[in-house]
Amino acid sequence: xxxxxxxxxxxxxxxxxxxxxxxxxxxxxxxxxxxxxxxxxxxxxxxxxxxxxxxxxxxxxxxxxxxxxxxxxxxxxxxxxxxxxxxxxxxxxxxxxxxxxxxxxxxxxxxxxxxxxxxxxxxxxxxxxxxxxxxxxxxxxxxxxxxxxxxxxxxxxxxxxx
Amino acid sequence: xxxxxxxxxxxxxxxxxxxxxxxxxxxxxxxxxxxxxxxxxxxxxxxxxxxxxxxxxxxxxxxxxxxxxxxxxxxxxxxxxxxxxxxxxxxxxxxxxxxxxxxxxxxxxxxxxxxxxxxxxxxxxxxxxxxxxxxxxxxxxxxxxxxxxxxxxxxxxxxxxxxxxxxxxxxxxxxxxxxxxxxxxxxxxxxxxxxxxxxxxxxxxxxxxxxxxxxxxxxxxxxxxxxxxxxxxxxxxxxxxxxxxxxxxxxxxxxxxxxxxxxxxxxxxxxxxxxxxxxxxxxxxxxxxxxxxxxxxxxxxxxxxxxxxxxxxxxxxxxxxxxxxxxxxxxxxxxxxxxxxxxxxxxxxxxxxxxxxxxxxxxxxxxxxxxxxxxxxxxxxxxxxxxxxxxxxxxxxxxxxxxxxxxxxxxxxxxxxxxxxxxxxxxxxxxxxxxxxxxxxxxxxxxxxxxxxxxxxxxxxxxxxxxxxxxxxxxxxxxxxxxxxxxxxxxxxxxxxxxxxxxxxxxxxxxxxxxxxxxxxxxxx
Numbered sequence: 167x168x169x170x171x172x173x174x175x176x177x178x179x180x181x182x183x184x185x186x187x188x189x190x191x192x193x194x195x196x197x198x199x200x201x202x203x204x205x206x207x208x209x210x211x212x213x214x215x216x217x218x219x220x221x222x223x224x225x226x227x228x229x230x231x232x233x234x235x236x237x238x239x240x241x242x243x244x245x246x247x248x249x250x251x252x253x254x255x256x257x258x259x260x261x262x263x264x265x266x267x268x269x270x271x272x273x274x275x276x277x278x279x280x281x282x283x284x285x286x287x288x289x290x291x292x293x294x295x296x297x298x299x300x301x302x303x304x305x306x307x308x309x310x311x312x313x314x315x316x317x318x319x320x321x322x323x324x325x326x327x328x
Numbered sequence: 329x330x331x332x333x334x335x336x337x338x339x340x341x342x343x344x345x346x347x348x349x350x351x352x353x354x355x356x357x358x359x360x361x362x363x364x365x366x367x368x369x370x371x372x373x374x375x376x377x378x379x380x381x382x383x384x385x386x387x388x389x390x391x392x393x394x395x396x397x398x399x400x401x402x403x404x405x406x407x408x409x410x411x412x413x414x415x416x417x418x419x420x421x422x423x424x425x426x427x428x429x430x431x432x433x434x435x436x437x438x439x440x441x442x443x444x445x446x447x448x449x450x451x452x453x454x455x456x457x458x459x460x461x462x463x464x465x466x467x468x469x470x471x472x473x474x475x476x477x478x479x480x481x482x483x484x485x486x487x488x489x490x491x492x493x494x495x496x497x498x499x500x501x502x503x504x505x506x507x508x509x510x511x512x513x514x515x516x517x518x519x520x521x522x523x524x525x526x527x528x529x530x531x532x533x534x535x536x537x538x539x540x541x542x543x544x545x546x547x548x549x550x551x552x553x554x555x556x557x558x559x560x561x562x563x564x565x566x567x568x569x570x571x572x573x574x575x576x577x578x579x580x581x582x583x584x585x586x587x588x589x590x591x592x593x594x595x596x597x598x599x600x601x602x603x604x605x606x607x608x609x610x611x612x613x614x615x616x617x618x619x620x621x622x623x624x625x626x627x628x629x630x631x632x633x634x635x636x637x638x639x640x641x642x643x644x645x646x647x648x649x650x651x652x653x654x655x656x657x658x659x660x661x662x663x664x665x666x667x668x669x670x671x672x673x674x675x676x677x678x679x680x681x682x683x684x685x686x687x688x689x690x691x692x693x694x695x696x697x698x699x700x701x702x703x704x705x706x707x708x709x710x711x712x713x714x715x716x717x718x719x720x721x722x723x724x725x726x727x728x729x730x731x732x733x734x735x736x737x738x739x740x741x742x743x744x745x746x747x748x749x750x751x752x753x754x755x756x757x758x759x760x761x762x763x764x765x766x767x768x769x770x771x772x773x774x775x776x777x778x779x780x781x782x783x784x785x786x787x788x789x790x791x792x793x794x795x796x797x798x799x800x801x802x803x804x805x806x807x808x809x810x811x812x813x814x815x816x817x818x819x820x821x822x823x824x825x826x827x828x829x830x831x832x833x834x835x836x837x838x839x840x841x842x843x844x845x846x847x848x849x850x851x852x853x
Binding site for chain 1: 359
């Protein structure tokens with residue numbers, strides 16, 4: 167059950183770590199900006215949901231308690247996932263959680279032909295959008311958990327082994 | 329040297345080298361960088377917010393939901409007219425026909441987002457009862473009785489109170505000792521005579537807009553309401569719209585600077601919006617009291633279109649001016665106290681609905697308020713939904729007004745010149761936005777929020793509850809009957825509304841500018 171360090175070249179590891187930290191940076195910044203804004207709420211985003219899961223996302227806004235849970239999960243979920251990815255701590259858990267959040271974002275605002283959203287996008291997307299690519303990036307992070315090389319996971323692993 | 333060896337040994341014991349520590353913690357500084365960035369952003373936003381807020385001096389809170397004044401005895405209400413608007417008004421009072429409750433319940437079962445039933449149930453109890461109804465179409469008269477008896481807000485088969493009396497004539501309803509107050513939702517040409525009759529009988533009045541159908545009766549209505557000291561409310565429910573109160577504050581605080589031009593509009597594009605309402609299958613000469621419908625209007629033989637679509641004929645209607653301009657005018661009068669204009673000029677025509685109507689479907693009216701250095705343009709079409717909203721143009725900023733408010737600084741503003749130079753104010757960004765239902769009001773609203781609001785994704789709330797402005801407007805009237813306070817759309821506001829609308833209509837008919845002699849209170853044609 168011992169976690170093995172990856173046997174990759176330095177370049178390979180470097181760029182995998184850069185990828186992990188970059189996604190983490192994005193998550194942490196998004197999270198902190200929301201946490202630091204007392205007026206932030208996910209209600210507008212949820213109400214703008216389109217596609218086959220839209221009724222589910224609308225239903226989250228109907229109940230103030232559920233909405234505040236959704237707000238809390240978004241704010242602190244983003245912060246914790248961001249910290250995990252940057253620090254390489256519980257990298258796999260962080261990456262999987264990040265993928266789950268991104269899946270929600272993707273499904274609430276799917277880039278399908280014929281669907282337009284209140285927020286204009288700066289590019290053109292069909293099925294693959296930035297959320298999807300970030301999702302793929304996190305999938306790479308889960309199969310190359312570089313936290314064991316550069317990150318706190320290395321420290322946890324050592325302690326565990328000893 | 330010995331110490332170092334010892335510590336190395338210790339590290340080795342734990343199998344953690346300096347290299348391990350470095351590799352474990354290599355990315356920690358990144359967290360600091362991100363946190364620094366987020367804090368900087370917060371500080372910057374806060375700096376801009378507070379600088380702009382300080383400059384504007386606007387309040388940022390949402391109005392509270394005042395509980396209804398339930399005290400005292402039940403107020404007994406008579407309803408005159410149970411057509412489209414009459415049904416909406418009794419709903420605002422807390423009464424709907426059982427079949428409506430059933431259809432709402434069914435709607436809610438099929439669609440969880442259908443909140444019509446729960447919103448209605450959540451509406452404040454106003455401690456009123458509908459004790460008398462009057463409609464000259466038998467089917468509506470009977471329905472009105474059933475609606476009034478539905479005191480428990482239930483569906484068909486629910487527990488009903490006794491049916492109230494249905495009067496065949498509004499005069500008898502007004503004279504009834506069981507009626508304290510009346511709601512008038514009859515066609516325009518009946519507003520004046522019914523209000524006068526009710527006021528003279530000492531009954532409080534809620535009357536649909538516009539106040540009157542002719543100029544002459546406008547003076548008589550005002551006199552009757554004032555002399556008899558009844559509580560009068562004109563049915564401009566926009567008086568209860570949160571954003572208008574915020575707009576008023578912006579005007580009072582001079583946020584816009586000198587305002588010289590206002591543009592208000594109507595844009596509709598459906599048969600219903602153009603007053604081509606459905607004709608009821610039970611309607612015929614035997615079920616409708618046609619003579620009463622005609623009243624003071626010129627005689628015309630029985631005609632179902634005229635009965636159900638009366639807004640299309642000058643014989644009973646006040647056209648775009650009385651029907652829709654009045655809402656726009658009253659909103660601006662509420663915000664800026666503009667009063668009656670010095671002059672009005674109108675043009676327009678029947679350009680789309682060539683269905684035999686006599687009122688225009690396209691109309692432009694320009695009102696002049698020279699004492700206020702102000703022009704107001706109203707432009708309306710019933711064949712395009714290109715929504716233009718209300719625009720108040722000031723030297724320092726302009727305001728776009730609807731359910732939301734957005735105030736943009738003018739890049740050539742005098743007042744904000746310094747702040748624009750210092751880049752605290754960005755002329756392409758709003759300096760004030762009010763979006764009902766948002767957690768709080770901010771000087772700076774993100775682009776995202778504005779987009780959501782403009783698409784109508786955020787609702788009108790009061791005290792965190794979605795509210796119907798018609799309900800609030802009726803509630804204010806009932807509260808004033810109990811407390812003796814003045815209503816927001818009282819008879820003086822109503823007088824200004826009616827005279828202004830009549831000036832617009834007269835200008836259209838006479839194809840010339842119409843003036844108001846303020847000293848003698850006379851319209852000069």
